[in-house]
Amino acid sequence: MSPGIGLMKRRLEKERDAISLAVSGIAKKYNIQPENIKTLETKYDGDAGDWYVALGWDEKKAIVKMDSVLGTITEIKEI
Secondary structure (H helix, E strand, C coil): CCCCHHHCCCCCCCHHHHHHHHHHHHHHHHCCCHHHCEEEEEEEECCCCEEEEEEEECCEEEEEEEECCCCEEEEEEEC
């Protein structure tokens, strides 16, 4: 029997962990250097357990949605 989500330790506990994963995902998807990516905004949704990180590079911007328990990117939406 596995513990419920409320009892599991989150893999993305801190804002810096979420930013690192988001930057890595954007760098890989768009083939750009991580140092060229700027963090615009971060938000944690406590009810859903998701992190949202807005990033910008060149003339583009994207929002990266991540599951904090699984520590994975669930969506990258270019805006």
